Amino acid sequence: xxxxxxxxxxxxxxxxxxxxxxxxxxxxxxxxxxxxxxxxxxxxxxxxxxxxxxxxxxxxxxxxxxxxxxxxxxxxxxxxxxxxxxxxxxxxxxxxxxxxxxxxxxxxxxxxxxxxxxxxxxxxxxxxxxxxxxxxxxxxxxxxxxxxxxxxxxxxxxxxxxxxxxxxxxxxxxxxxxxxxxxxxxxxxxxxxxxxxxxxxxxxxxxxxxxxxxxxxxxxxxxxxxxxxxxxxxxxxxxxxxxxxxxxxxxxxxxxxxxxxxxxxxxxxxxxxxxxxxxxxxxxxxxxxxxxxxxxxxxxxxxxxxxxxxxxxxxxxxxxxxxxxxxxxxxxxxxxxxxxxxxxxxxxxxxxxx
Numbered sequence: 001x002x003x004x005x006x007x008x009x010x011x012x013x014x015x016x017x018x019x020x021x022x023x024x025x026x027x028x029x030x031x032x033x034x035x036x037x038x039x040x041x042x043x044x045x046x047x048x049x050x051x052x053x054x055x056x057x058x059x060x061x062x063x064x065x066x067x068x069x070x071x072x073x074x075x076x077x078x079x080x081x082x083x084x085x086x087x088x089x090x091x092x093x094x095x096x097x098x099x100x101x102x103x104x105x106x107x108x109x110x111x112x113x114x115x116x117x118x119x120x121x122x123x124x125x126x127x128x129x130x131x132x133x134x135x136x137x138x139x140x141x142x143x144x145x146x147x148x149x150x151x152x153x154x155x156x157x158x159x160x161x162x163x164x165x166x167x168x169x170x171x172x173x174x175x176x177x178x179x180x181x182x183x184x185x186x187x188x189x190x191x192x193x194x195x196x197x198x199x200x201x202x203x204x205x206x207x208x209x210x211x212x213x214x215x216x217x218x219x220x221x222x223x224x225x226x227x228x229x230x231x232x233x234x235x236x237x238x239x240x241x242x243x244x245x246x247x248x249x250x251x252x253x254x255x256x257x258x259x260x261x262x263x264x265x266x267x268x269x270x271x272x273x274x275x276x277x278x279x280x281x282x283x284x285x286x287x288x289x290x291x292x293x294x295x296x297x298x299x300x301x302x303x304x305x306x307x308x309x310x311x312x313x314x315x316x317x318x319x320x321x322x323x324x325x326x327x328x329x330x331x332x333x334x335x336x337x338x339x340x341x342x343x344x345x346x347x348x349x350x351x352x353x354x
Contacts, residue, residue, distance in 0.1 A: 003043050004029070008109065008195050008248065013070045016086045025072040025083055030065050032239035038065065039239075040073065040080060049073055049080040059085075061104075062093065067238040067250055068108040068195060090139045092197055107197040107238065107250045112141045112189075116200035116209065119158050120151040125165065126313045129272070131199055132167055133317055136271045142169045143189055143196075147205045150175045165310075166273030176209040186213060192246030199252070210251045214241050272314050274306060290315065 002009070007029050017027050028042035028049070038049040049071075051064065065071050065085050073080040091108040115131045117123050128144070135142045144162055149155035155173050162171045170189065174181045190196060190213075198206050238252045275297055279287060283294025289311075290298075300306035 013086050020072045030069045047080050049082050051082050066105045066108050067240050092138050106252050110140050110197050111194040112143050113197045114143050114145050116145045116204045118148045118204040120148050122204045144171045146173050149173045176205045176212050190247040195248040197250040
């Protein structure tokens with residue numbers, strides 16, 4: 001098996017790579033990014049890499065190489081120059097913090113996302129649903145990891161709360177400090193040749209878990225802030241590491257904000273099993289579950305069979321998607337107007353030339 005195959009190379013990337021063969025370019029996977037510095041793995045091994053100027057000038061920020069991306073590059077002295085990015089199979093993204101409507105790609109070409117919540121202070125079903133929605137929106141399979149089970153009296157009660165949400169994904173209890181517990185689920189869920197991303201807010205134990213699974217200290221672990229007992233940001237750069245069993249794990253900085261994204265030309269949708277189950281009985285096929293007559297979802301809330309907090313959280317996330325889509329469409333409209341203006345200016349310049 002080639003080194004590229006060990007790192008997840010498959011027929012999807014092969015078909016796009018063939019057009020670059022005659023240019024003498026090598027295929028590689030991005031394993032780390034720190035500022036403008038990239039690390040890639042090719043059949044020749046690890047090397048440092050920089051982005052070609054034409055690539056930086058022709059791509060949107062979210063289209064530039066991210067950890068997990070497959071790229072084509074050419075050697076130059078003791079490093080490589082990344083020429084282009086091969087089309088992604090998928091990518092996990094979030095809305096940039098603040099009022100921006102732009103998306104930030106966190107990692108690319110994943111087989112699953114490990115959503116981590118700590119049972120000491122971080123456990124929050126609404127936040128969990130936010131992560132689940134975005135992961136499903138990106139077409140990626142989630143696995144929920146409830147960490148720090150050794151710090152609560154009844155960890156199974158927390159697991160039941162998550163299972164009651166109805167999502168069809170694994171929900172695992174663990175402690176990053178317990179080697180036997182880690183081995184019990186990693187042998188089943190982290191398969192060789194597959195790529196997984198760790199997602200979660202600061203303080204959930206992501207770095208501790210990452211270090212325990214990799215067998216080496218990759219990131220410096222942080223303490224809790226004495227001011228608000230929230231976790232400090234301990235990971236400052238994203239990276240992909242091959243685990244001892246041959247699977248790959250991508251760590252990323254803890255995220256205090258995890259805004260939902262949706263393309264401007266897509267319809268707003270929100271996957272929630274309890275909503276989906278009841279919406280099949282709504283009078284109208286395009287029911288928004290807010291004020292339409294004959295809405296089975298609203299009827300379930302009024303009857304007490306659908307918890308009010310679940311319904312309110314659903315509406316909140318759907319409205320957030322609407323807001324992001326509206327902002328994204330406005331940005332596209334402004335870009336189109338700017339493009340037309342640029343063409344007019346260029347045409348005027350050509351006309352005035354002697």
